Amino acid sequence: MFVESVVRWGSWSALLLWVGVATGGTPASSSPWPCPPRCSCHQERLEANCSSQHLSSVPEGFPRDTRLLDLSRNRLKTLARRGFLGLSQLRQLDLSANVLSMIEVEAFQGLPGLQTLLLGGNRLKILPVGAFSGLPGLRLLDLSRNEILVFLDHTFRELGGLRRLEAGENDLVFVSPRAFSGLAGLAELELDRCNLTSVPTEALSQLQGLWRLRFRRLSLSALPNDSFRGLGRLRELSLSQCPRLSALAPNSLLGLNLTSLTVARCNLTAVPYAAVRHLVYLRHLDLSHNPIAVVRAHLLGDLLRLQELHLVGAGLLRVEPGAFRGLARFRLLNVSANRLSTLEEAAFHAVGSLETLRLDGNPLACDCRLLWVVRRRLRLDFDGRPPACHTPVRAQGRGFRGLSEAELPGLFTCRPARILNRKPQEARVEEGHTALFSCRADGDPAPAISWLTPQLAPLSPTGRVRVLPDGSLEVRYAQVQDSGTYLCVAANAAGNQSFSVGLHVRGFSSSSSSSSFSSSSRNRSSAFFSEGWAPPSGNPAPANGSAQGAGPFPFDGKTLVIAVTMGSLSFLSSVVICFVFMFFWSRSKGQLKHTATIDFVPRPAGGASRQGGDRFETGRFTMKLI
Incomplete structure (x- = not known):
């Protein structure tokens, strides 16, 4: 029995020792996991942590089966070629928050299993072609918070397995048309706080598998x-914090x-209906912090599939009835922090x-237009921020959840529109x-006034026939x-209440002369008011409809006085100018002679022609100037 027990105990001990070696455990007699100086290594996590150790170069001597290597917050300036050879099991490499300004070609050669590479917060200005060669398994690449100016052609051509690329907060001014060639599997791309002034359309067209695209703080x-x-698989697009983007x-x-x-925190002044109308699969639309009224x-x-609309802090003044008509799946509306006085159920x-x-x-007016919200206040989710009344005074500041059913008939009332x-x-x-x-x-509430044409078509505030801001029709x-x-x-x-008015426009008779038409057309700007027909002053209406006899004088007395006065002034001004001109001209000629003697030859009497030998004496007369 004793011998059998000893044999069994020895067998179990051998089995436990074998399991410990197979699972990575270290027997008591084995040596500790090797680790470079100034680094801490954790064998159970297969992790080597060298963060914040003031390292100026990559240490040597890491265990060959290291999976996680943290070199962040050091003083690394350059990554040399094949600087990580021997770490074929490495899955994550963190080089963020260093002072890296150069990555040599094939710097990461020998890391076929690397999945995450973090290079954010360095001083990289350019990425040479081939810098990321030897990384076929890379899934996440973080290049954010650097000083990269340009992405050259084929920069990422060997990263066929890359799924996510973060390149925000760089000085990026240009993306070459083939910069993203080879990234057929890229699903997420983020460009944040760059100097791009246009969308790099040609470069993006290389990303056939892109699923999510985020542009933030650009100069678009x-x-x-x-x-x-070319981005037919794109499902999520974010354009935010682009203050110059207005269209x-x-x-x-x-x-x-x-x-x-x-499209948030931009400069859109209206919902981009034309741009989004074909997005029939759209479920989430966010236009917050745009000046949309x-x-x-x-x-x-x-x-048809829209479920959520966010319009926070947009300066919104009105949501028109029927604004969400046809949206049968609509379940969330966020219009907080605007200037809405109401939101009608008809929207x-x-x-x-x-x-x-x-x-x-919002400065909500608690009247009958918001009664539908109050009646659903226990079923609607206000996201922990229930609305409150701004007017009337007796309900000011009171939240919808605190109103009792007995108060509703006295508060949420309206008075029908009435034409005065x-x-x-x-x-x-x-x-x-x-x-x-x-x-x-x-x-x-104050009624809205609209006008309809004789054909019952609505009139607008623009055009020849228009509705004025005060509700009048012109x-x-x-x-x-x-x-x-x-x-x-x-x-x-x-x-609502309606009221009809009549307009009768009399055309010009075809027998009227062109002069009569011209004189009448010069007086077309006369104002006519709704009290009745007001003919032009000085144009008495004829006693009957006959066109015989003298027509009405085309000018009134005031017009004639003005015309005669202006004509007289023009004539007198011309005469005075002529006399002044003659006076100064004569003065420039010096002393004038007051008499002049003129010789002349008198014509023969009877109009006979001169004959040979006939002679006539010349005559002379004197003219005195006065």
């Missing part, structure tokens, strides 16, 4: 058409199948799908004149075809 002023051609060309994003688009109605309906396709709403930081002056307005003007119609209304240089009934509509959330 516009995004031209086809800026990202996205209509086809700038053509060919992309994005699911996420960020209005979200227009019915212009986002093509984005949405269906508020039932809305899950998160950020309205905090409904006196009939009929204007009769001659062709070429101007007609003006007024339309004023009140209500709570018809300039009226034409016969402008005649008809125009409709003023005053509307707010509580209701």
Whole structure:
């Protein structure tokens, strides 16, 4: 029994020793893991840490099975050729926060298993072609926070397995068209705080597998058409902190199948509807911190899959009804820190799908337009920041979550729109004149005033027939075809009211002479008001519609007085100038003779012709100048 027990114990001891060697454990009798001076090595993690040791060169003597090597925060200036030979098992190499200014060709030769290379925070200005040769397994390359000026052709050609490249915060001014050739598997690219003034379209077209692209703090002023051609697999695009970027060309994003688009902290003054309308797979859109004042109605309906819209700190004044019409999957809207007074339920396709709403930081008017939000205050997610009332005074500062059901009928009320002056307005003007119609209304909230043409088409604030800022309708240089009934509509959330006016434009008779037409056209700028037809002063209307007899005098008395006065002044001025000129001319000739003697030959009497030998004596007369 004893002998059998000893044999069994010896067998278990041998087995445990074999397992320890196989798993990397060190027997008590073995020597410790080798490590260079001033470095700490951890055999269980296969890690060598030489960070912050004031090293000026790469040490030697690392264990051959080292997986993690940290040389960050030292004083390394140059990486020599084949400086890491013998570390074939290395997976991560950290060289960040040194003073590296030169990487020699084949500096990383002999590291076939390296997956992560960190070179950020150095002083690299240029990367020679071949610097990254021998790294077929590299997945992450960090070149950020250097002084790189240019990416040359084929700089990364041997990094076919690279998945992520970070090259932000460099002095980059140019990217060669074939700089990214060979990076067929690159999925993420980040260019941050560079001096690029345009998108390197040709270089990016080499990245057929790119999935995420981030441009931040660049000097872009516009995004031209086809800026990202060839990037059919791109799903996330971020253009942020580009203060000069004010426009996205209509086809700038053509060919992309994005699911996420960020254009934040730029200078867009409107939602880029034309540029994004074809992005039918888009789910996330962030336009925060752009000076966008209005979200227009019915212009986002093509984005059928849109789920989130962020417009934080954009100076937003209004979200028009129907702005999110057609967005059946819309579930998150963040319009915090803007200048919105309300957000109407009519802006949405269906508020039932809305899950998160950020309205905090807006001067909200708590009236009937926001009643739908209050009624859903327990179901909606306000992301921990529920909105609060700004007006009326009795509710100022109160959060929506703190309002009771009993208070709602007294607070969230509206007064329907009402047109104030409904006196009939009929204007009769001659062709070429101007007609003006007024339309004023009140209500709570203040109603919006719009006008419709006789064909019930809405009128805009621009053009010959336009709506003025005060709600009046102006018809300039009226034409016969402008005649008809125009409709003023005053509307707010509580209701609307309409009012019609009539315009009759009289055209010129075909029998009128051209002179009559000219004299009449000179007086087309006369103002006509809504109280009725106001013929030009001094033009009494004829007693009947007959065109016989003398027509009305084309000028009024005031016009005649002005014309005669101006003509007299012009004539007298010309005479005075002539006399002054003659006076100074005569003075320049010196003393003038006051008499003059003139010789002449008198003509023969009877008009007979002179005969040979006939002679006539000359005559003379004296002329006295006075």
